[in-house]
Amino acid sequence: MLSQKQSFIKGAIIISLGGFISKILGAFYRVPLTNFLGGEGMGIYQMVYPLYCILLTVSASGIPTGIARLISSGSKGAERQAFRLYGTIGVIGTLLMYLLSAPLASVQTEPAIRLCCVMLCPSVFFVSVLSVVRGYFQGRGNMYPTAITEVSEQLIKVALGCALAYVFRSDLELAVASTLFAVTVSEVVSTIIALFWYYKKRGRQPLFKERAAPYSAIVKYTVPLTLTAIAMPASQLVESIVAVRLLKGVTDNATALYGIFSGCAVTIINLPVSVTYGLAAASVPQISPLAERGEMNAARDKAFKSILITFAISLPAAVALFVFAPFAVKLIFSSLQAGEKELLVEMVRIMAVNAVTLSLVQTSSACLTSLGKPVKSTVTQWTTAIMRVAITAALIKFTSLSISGAAISANCSYLVAALINFWYIIRVTKKGERNENNADRIGSTRRRLDQKG
Secondary structure, three states, X not given: OOOOOOOHHHHHHHHHHHHHHHHHHHHHHHHHHHHHHHHHHHHHHHHHHHHHHHHHHHHOOOHHHHHHHHHHOOOOOHHHHHHHHHHXXXXXXXXXXXXXXXXXXXXXXXXXXXXXXXXXXXXXXXXXXXXXXXXXXXXXXXXXXXXXXHHHHHHXXXXXXXXXXXXXXXXXXXXXXXXXXXXXXXXXXXXHHHHHHXXXXXXXXXXXXXXXXXXXXXXXXXXXXXXXXXXXXXXXXXXXHHHHHHHOOOOOOHHHHHHHHHHHHHHHHHHHHHHHHHHHXXXXXXXXXXXXXXXXXXXXXXXXXXXXXXXXXXXXXXXXXXXXHHHHHHHHXXXXXHHHHHHHHHHHHHHOOHHHHHHHHXXXXXXXXXXXXXXXXXXXXXXXXXXXXXXXXXHHHHOOOOOHHHHHHHHHHHHHHHHHHHHHHHHHHHHHHHHHHHXXXXXXXXXXXXXXX
């Protein structure tokens, strides 16, 4: 039955498979979209996404893991409170994107952006609601809703987006706007599916409603995770500005070089990383109840089990990326010129290790949240984000590495992030173990005194 709670491994496989299929569909979606929209159309398409991603990060990122942590640790009604809180934030995000559509089009000197923002803005609200439902089911150990809605999102976006782009291909502005409207439709349909699932599976409600989890408990876990999620796009934004400006001092194709790194190499590296996302999501309902009860030895064992499985899966993926980089480049980015393909193969091979380190960061961050320490993950991400920008700037400016410096910088930052997270997990669990042992000793002493009395 789809409503049954899955085992750790089964749940991880389900959500990983859904995420991987979604990533594959998204990667190959760019091939027909580029054919229909051309370079200018894709440029407009990409110019809308930074604002959308920022609003989406604020209104939705961190919700699934945060709500899953609360639900799995026994908090009642956390999802109901989250619906109210993040539904409101989603509405504000939608209105904000609508109001900023005209100023953004003016600043970027591209009138088509206004209509594109208008077509895309409703999805901010629907993604917020959808994220709450996903977190609710993840907390109950059921990964099917997340996996199925992720795949349904991509299927609708790809099918409808390609169809609309083809129909309106003679009008570039309308063609781009219609592909972004397809994104909104995909989120609306997926949210309807998720809500139907939620109301059907939650069962009969008690006559007297149980006291819902306070907003402060929701904010405690979701806000740090949101700040964690913002760190990566923020560092990438600053890195893009710094790297391109420095590269322009030594080459005429600075933008193209950075595009090959960020738009192509990172896309390929993220494919195997999406597989291990399931381990991160599945670890939350396994670890949270143990941490909530103070059983830190068992919680630590579960955390390191998740990390070891992540390593075992990601290491062969990294080797495969290194060995089969030319094949992956030819398959996904066949339209690139010969010189660009050679550079991309080099980038993928340099960054292949990120399949391991980024996967470990992803899982260890989820483990920290499960252990009740989401702020630790936030500190890690922002520390390494700043380090990444600094190393990128230094390597490009003071060496002959060119854009390869950005790839090496990414390797360094993710490795450091993984090590910091491991240190936090060991420190948190050892401290919890000491508290657990102290509590046992106090309890034992009290029992002996009672017996003497």
